[in-house]
Each structure stands twice: as structure tokens, then as C-alpha cells.
Amino acid sequence: MTQTQHRLQSTVPLSAMKAGKVAMSPGEDGLIGIPFPEHSSEILFRLNAQRRAGLLCDLTLTSRGARYPTHRSVMAAVSLYFRGLFGAEEGAEAGGEAGGGGGFSVCQLDCVAPDALGALLEFAYTATLTIRSSGMRDVLRGAQLLGIQCVVDACRDILGETAGEVEWETGEERVQAERERRVMKKGSRRKIDRRRVNKVESSHHQPLPHRPNINTHQHPSTPPPHPSPVQDGAHSHPSTRPPSPEQDEHPPTTGQNGERKQGRDAGRGSTAVNGGVHWPQERLLAPHPPVPLSDDRLSEDEEEMEGVGNGGVPSFTSAPLAEQEVATGAGGGGRKRKSQTPQQCPVCQKIIHGAGKLPRHMRTHTGEKPFECSTCGVRFTRNDKLKIHMRKHTGERPYPCPHCPARFLHSYDLKNHLSLHSGARPFECPLCHKAFAREDHLQRHRKGLSCLEVRTRARPRRGPGADHGEEGRRVRGGGRGYSPDQLNPLENLPLQPHASAFHPRAGMVGLGDGAEAGAGGQMVFQEEADGEQAIALLGPHRLPYPGLLWRGLELGVRGVEGEEAGGGHSPALQHARWDKEAEEEAEEDEEDE
DNA sequence: CTGGGGATGGGGCCC
């Protein structure tokens, strides 16, 4: 979706973007939401940077000597405890001097182990909870005290505890080890994920698109002689009062991973650096960055980890989606396999089909390129791409043209090449009727300016239901494409050139997709004069921009909803796809109207 | 502007 968004951004005027709306249609109907998936993460990232630099910190948390400067607003956003403490929640009263007021304050939280507190803080700012197995309990406890439900849930899941069976008596190394082992089981993970999926889907929080420094670096803990005495709300808050500040001080936790969505649902669905809660296993034992972007050599295992942890994603969404489809028998008859593994990307929300494909997809967000060419050093995100790349070095060109000596690296290159031999140009511009051998060239043609000139030559169109090349016709065809049945020129064109001009249906009625002019086919391109008039009415919209915009929006919609697997690939299917898009747009427009 | 090659990302099938 990032791609889609980029496209969208690039096609939508900045002013419109800023205004939060795009001139899709004349009135306010054109309001659309333009997502900025990375916004939330960027904000969080910067807040974290400020925290690390001690900038704008108006709250310092202390725990047994360790000090953690932070921001009230962030803490209030992530913790029920602080929310109530600072009076940031309705009905809640500001507690003590730490209250919503203003000023810098210190909150002593000796009841939360320093490392756990650090991990929770890290979580608050990075949406990633990184902890050692041995520190799980401390974190769980801290999360409970501070009212960070998503972390509580996650820790419980990992520890295999239910809400009621939290054991505060630690020391049961054996038991814990056993639990930790259990945690490693897929089942356990899946269980967690399953719950999260729904959250993810329900809450449209944008997970972190990039990896915000999830290092496990220890927080600046400068042990002051005496922890800032602060009789703040921390201790006055009844509900979150610590059971016993005596928690053993495991050196365990080092925070990190988890993603955050708001409140309760927050962390859950989000989990991830890119979305997922990191449930590292062995990795937890090592206090180094869990999934550094720079970690080039990603072993398969690591990759797996990434998928599960970093993305945690995989399981998150996969379960639910899969269950849905499987349960309902939906998912389409012959594609059981496919229905088993749809997973939602925590970053772009896109549904990724195919077993084990999410980790691969996640690398498109992280930029990781684990596969390096041993010959030239070029790196790739996928090993199959590396494999193809290697053909360059080996000289292998496995796809020979049967008609000429040409050989190709890619099967699709051969395919394209073959069309040259055959002379086939199955992709025809619905507007100017120029034919192309390649679909992408037609698309480029359609999107570009190359087809700008209005074809003054009246062309009989084919059958009525067929309508392709929406924007082409819409834009330049302008009025020519209007059909009296579909649009009332008097009402739509003059008064709302926008809507009519770019209405997906506008100008498409009666346009065929290759079908010959059939009975009932309408002459869309009317008289020159009429055409001119219509175009004049369209005014500025004759420019290519609207067409681009529409395309961008279309892409955007598709991107959001997820690409339809196996969309039409043949020219016919492509046309059908355009038709479908146009119809959908038309429906939407109708609804708006 | 078009043709062509290459790169990238997603989905399906098979192991």
C-alpha cells in the first residue's frame, strides 16, 4: 500500500492532500480519506528520539535508582494508570502533583523492576516490547500496575497464564522455564495471534512502517543517590498500587518490541515492528537488537522469526482470515491452499496470500535484503530474485526464442518478445485505438499525455455495456463519451463538470471493449460540435490530471482493499477489470449522489 | 512517445 500511497500522493495535488480531500466530485461528496500509514510511526519515532535526548520530557520515572525521563502525554496514552493519574481520562482526577497540571515531575515506581520499566517505556515509544524470558514476569507485573493491558495480555499468553493465575511468587525457575518452552510452541503463538488479528482489523491503527530503533540498549539509568523523592500519584493510585515493591530484580528485561495501538487493543493488534509483537525466543537471551535492518545475513530461521516476531504478524491475522474462509467454505472452490494462509500485513494492512509469504512481504517495508550475490555483492530481498540475478553471471538464459536466436533471463521477457514475432498487439487504447504489444505500455500510454489529443474523428462504438478506458475517455473524450442515458448533460456537465467529467461512467456508456457495435450500441462520439461543446464545458478537466487522479484513487482503493488475486491478466480480463473498476466507481458515485 | 530490458512484489503450485 505504500506503493499505492506513493502513487496516490504523486497524483493528487498537494493542496488537495493537505486539505484532506480530493476533488473527486463536485460537492463535498468528494471527501476521501488519504491515509498516511507512516505518520503515527514517525510521530512515535520522533517522540522516542526526544525522550532519548531528554527533550521536552516533563516526567521522570524512577525505579530503584534508575531514572527514565519521559513524556506525560505518551505515558497517559499508553497507560491507564498514568491516564488516571494525570487526569487525562474523563472522570479521573489528576493525582497529586503529578496531575495534569504542568510542570516537570518525578514518579517513583519502585514497585516496577527497573528493567521492566525500561522495557515498558521502550514499548510505549517504539511499539515493540523486547524482553528476556526471565524478565517476563517483571514486565507483566509492571504492565499490570501501569495498566498497559496489551502488554499484560501478551505476557500472560506467553507465560501461559490466565488473568487469574498470575503468580507473583517468582523463583520458580523450573516452572518458568517450562512455560517459556511452551511459549515457543506455535500453538501458543498462534493463540496470541489469533486474538490479535481481530484487534488489528478492528483498529485501524497504522503499525510502524519502519523499524524504529528497537535496540535493547539500556536506558539511561543514572542511579542517583536517592531516587527522586516523589510522593506522586504513583503511590497514591489505589487501583494500580503495586503488590509488593520487593520484586526480585532480575536483570532480565530489556525492552522492546510490541506495537501499539491505542489502549487495550493497541498493543495487541499491533505487535510489531512492523507490526508484530516480538516473541523472540533464544533471541531474548541476547540483549542485542532483535531485528536490525542491517542484519543482512538473515538465516532462514531468522527470517522465520522475523515473520513471527517482527511481524508477529503472520499468525496474527492469518488465523482469523483463514478460519473465516475455511469455515465458510468460501475462499473459492479449488484454492483451499490459498485460503489457509491469508495474512494481514501489520504495516500496510494488505492481505498477503500464500503460506510463508508474509515475511517476504515484510521485507518490502523493512528494506531488508538478506540475499547477497556472492559475485557482485548486489543484494536482494528474495532468494528467487537472487537466483535469477545469478543468471547474469553464469550467462544462463533459460528462455530461448523459438523463432530467433534471442534468449532471455525471464520467462516474461520471452513472452514479450514473442509478441513481437507474432505481431500481436492485443492491448488497444480505447480512446485512440493505438495498439500495444504490452499491457504496461498501454497503461503508460493511458496514463500519460501521449493520448491527450481529442480524437475528433467520430468513431462508432460498440455495444452498450462495454466501457473501457474510463479515464481516457473521461478526460479527453470529455463530452464525447456522454450518453444521454447516463448523464444529463444539462444537469451534470454545466453544473458539475467535475462529477460528470470524471464520473467513471461518464463517457463510457456504449463504448465497447472490443465487441463490435451491436444492436443498441450507442454512438458515444457524437457530432464534432457536440463533442466540442462538451469539452468546453469540461474546461480544465480536459487536462490529464483528473484521469491520473482517478487512476490514483483507483489504485488506492485497490491497494487498501487488497489486490484481487489473479486479477485478469489477459487483455480481455484486463478490460473486464477496468469495467469492473468503472462500475464500482459508478456505484460509489451513485451512492454519493 | 514508443519499444524493450530489467527490477520488484504478489500469488499459486509443488515439495
Added chain:
DNA sequence: CGGGCCCCATCCCCA
């Protein structure tokens, strides 16, 4: 169930 492999769609770049 995940990974490998393949195919496809799309985009970018260059001539």
C-alpha cells in the same frame, strides 16, 4: 505449514 520456484503485473529506465 513454510519455502522454493515459477508466473504475472507493474513500474522504472534507457535508447
